[in-house]
Amino acid sequence: MPAELSIRPLAGLPMVEPGDDLAALTLAAMAENGLTFQAGDILVVAQKVISKAEGQLIKLADVEPSARAIELATETDKDPRLVQLILDESSDLLRKKPGVLIMRHRLGIVGAHAGIDQSNISHADGEAALLLPRDPDTSAAELRLALGKATGVELGVIIADSMNRPWRLGTIGCAIGCSGITVLDDHVGGKDLFGRELKVTLINRVDSIAATATLLMGETTERTPMALVRGFDPEDSPQRAADIYRPLDEDLFR
């Protein structure tokens, strides 16, 4: 266990544009904040900047809604073109009500609107929407590799997104992409304080870290979509965020 964990939001990142070199932007932000990477650091990056760099910004004018999208849009009081994007990104519709579509994203993530967001993006060329990265585990691995090459240091990387939850109000940051970090820490078979066998203790390390880091990043006007987490060993694990999503046959809330 660490004696102390620290989380430093990285201020001063520029607006990210499609094709931007995120590793270079990260290193510039680190330098601007007077920091250099150390072995075992964990970089948490807001999903939004990954999606922007990967060109996941879609102009709604380019979307042709299907009959089903138009019907769902009427039911939920949403823009039919946005609903079409949500359907395109999803494998399953779980719940709907006016203003809300709870979807299973094709990646496995369950949440509102398939993670598609219209805030903190430019609508200067007409109304737009930002999709999740196509493959956030790979995005995390690529950023980790590039930062490792540039610095010679092994990091953990987490891509985090703010999510709503069914029974608890208020968003918290969760991991949607990871590289080089233990995702699920399996205590099953371990012993507790009194020597009793632990039955079900699988700890989600990356969601646990993404939560506080996301709170500090402040995705809105503060413009700090990255945070450096120091003091918790990422363990150079091959696990991925894709390992988090509960298998369909264990889902009691479909």
Added chain:
Amino acid sequence: MPAELSIRPLAGLPMVEPGDDLAALTLAAMAENGLTFQAGDILVVAQKVISKAEGQLIKLADVEPSARAIELATETDKDPRLVQLILDESSDLLRKKPGVLIMRHRLGIVGAHAGIDQSNISHADGEAALLLPRDPDTSAAELRLALGKATGVELGVIIADSMNRPWRLGTIGCAIGCSGITVLDDHVGGKDLFGRELKVTLINRVDSIAATATLLMGETTERTPMALVRGFDPEDSPQRAADIYRPLDEDLFR
């Protein structure tokens, strides 16, 4: 936004017994870890030590299961006395399957087994189970008051419990009791980076903080059920963890 947030697990707490003075134990642990409270610090405490100090340990031999508890226990392959405790603590049964009962606790918390746990407690006098604190917001307020009196410093206090979630594997720590800290940060009506109005941005600050703190505390053999969070203003808010639970009429997953 803070330049840096730190989380320090407080090592060396003794086993907590019913009636123990948690404020005194906290101050001893702080001293043992070379720390003193500063204004704006947030203390995160694992639910388990609050419950133990409040005498929420129940001997299963003292529980008489009802016919319904026996029936549910057969269906879910659980101890009927444990199921009786779960029913006694809950207002609603949401889902059941072998090994699992998803309940709405009378406090409003939705989760497995009404938060009742059999790990990290002594079964020396026969098998036992630990209930959640009777009123964790009040427990947090009392601990905060006692620590404030002893130190002259205003803190935020969060009581955290590890919880499972419907679609994401692995537990994370969530807040079940709070005092002196903003629970839900309401950005609705604010503006994003591009001046667009933010539609739905309610941020759950206490769950966000409880998550990483709980990861560091390590509730099992590490015996560090408290953590000191420094660098995030608790804002002396009157909000409570009870404000987190989504109203029944908004629950799409009953």
